[in-house]
Amino acid sequence: MTPLALASPPLGLTVIRAAAATLVVAALVALPAFGSPFLVTQFSRVLIYAIFAMSLDLLVGYCGLVSLGHAAFFGIAAYVTALLSDKAEINNILITLPVSVAAAALGALVIGTLALRTSGVYFIMVTLAFAQMLYFVAQENAFFGGSDGILLLAPFRLGIGDSTWLSLGDRATRYCLILSMALLVLCFLSFLVRSPFGCVIRGIRSNERRMRALGYAVGRYKLICFVIAGAHAGLAGHLYVVLTSLADPSILDWLHSAQVLLMLIIGGIGTLIGPALGAFVLIVLTDQASELTEHWKLVVGVVVIALTLFSRGGIVGLARSGTASLFARKPS
């Protein structure tokens, strides 16, 4: 087999992948038609967390920056959205979405500038600490609703001026908006990691010193990557408030960041689609497990340790080695 043949996947594999992707997207699109209200809301949550997990994957899986404070940007956007609706009575997502995402990106710029002065284990601790700082800000100020958070009464809408084109109080409409956002993010991030920019950040992940020696402004690339990831986490945070009408301090908690990291390891780090699958698995599993036993965290804890110690590559890794062995014996 020539190196060239190794580089491009066999035709059969491409067909299988395309078919699987089409099936999944078709099922997701058809969901509101046949799914129960509970299922539609659950999958809205899955898709929001898929966006959140993919944004963290850009940082961890492609740029090699392990952040334990990613919930900060999710939380910033969530609180900005909730405040706009609660204090200024702005419920139009044509306004709340760009404003909250911009706020998250700004937050990422500030925290990223400081945190990226460090690396490795320091970076983990610093991102963690800044996220926790925001947690305390939200928890202890009446302006942010204290420990109860901000509960919204009016549903969100999409339209120009006072007109309402889409009412997001409607479950199915909301789901369709979230689904289209998630697909957009998947497309955009897939494009981004294959672009020249993506090549540079992947280069930084595998050998930062070499990239520096090659003349790349490594620090700037990392910061841009951090801000893009933060903005996408902000999008997830915005949609979360549109879905739940609630912004409370628990979404800023560092355990929330760790939970998303968990989705990455379940699905497969550095694959984008993997973390999205990880979000699906973790949310459905915890919903199921919390019905079966109130001590589901114990189960999750054991599973995390086992997964991290013994499996490499998560679901996508498993699927890849599975399909690879399927096509391995074909003559070239």
Add this chain to the structure above:
Amino acid sequence: MQFSTVLVQILNGLQFGMLLFLIASGLTLTFGVMGIINLAHGAFFMLGAYGAFHLIKFAGWPFAAAYAGAILAVVMLGALVERSVLAPLAKRDHLDQVLVTYGLILIFDELAVIAWGKDVQPAEIPPPFQGSIQLSSMIVYPVYRLVIAAIGLLAALALYLLVAKTRLGMIVRAGSIDRDMVRALGINVRPIFSLVFGLGAAFAALAGIAAAPILSVSPGMGDRIIIVAFVVIVIGGIGSVKGAFVGALLVGLVDGFGKILFPTVSSILMYGLMAAVLVWRPQGIFGKPLR
């Protein structure tokens, strides 16, 4: 500001700082010597508090015996965790370490809920240290808080002597600078890892026991304080016991005075301090330069 207020805040800062030092020193040594970031270090803090609470309330042990018993139990648990889960992690990257120790947090927190319930449990101050002391004509200060500060200072002194004056300490210091070189020089690091980790667990348990009457005992009590310990380590410089001490004192004092001077933003002041240190010296006050 009156002198008496200043004095009380210095004492409060010292007390909180010493509590933080007990936690941060174990964390920083674990990283310095073993190269492992242990998010579950807060679990030892929590389990120390619960252990003493359990032995006093349900087993009826006297205070001193319960404290010793709880620390011993946590050290044994720490040894078990270190041997079974953490040792294989030393060669893994930080991401795996974070994930596994996060898994440990979930397990320990939930085990605490199963064993003692979700409720916040009050812990008693041991009888000899109840009551207050007259520091001047104006100030009355609780004896117990002074005791905490004294315990922390004693522990810091002991740790200083251990690290600066003994052969073991020499290896620990060398390990935090260049772990591979220590190994290459033919030193068996295995027992040293266990010893250092056990010591860190003991300190964290001691901190949990000492903090219990002030903070109360609850599952997840370690998850909050561990973040502050991280702030301390980032400020002081990772792997440095001296840094942990100075960082803990700084954070303790900033927190104490912040509550009086800037009550609305007091909880974020220590993070501001961390940001300032990051701008000035990204590797922390006593850290080795970042590569």
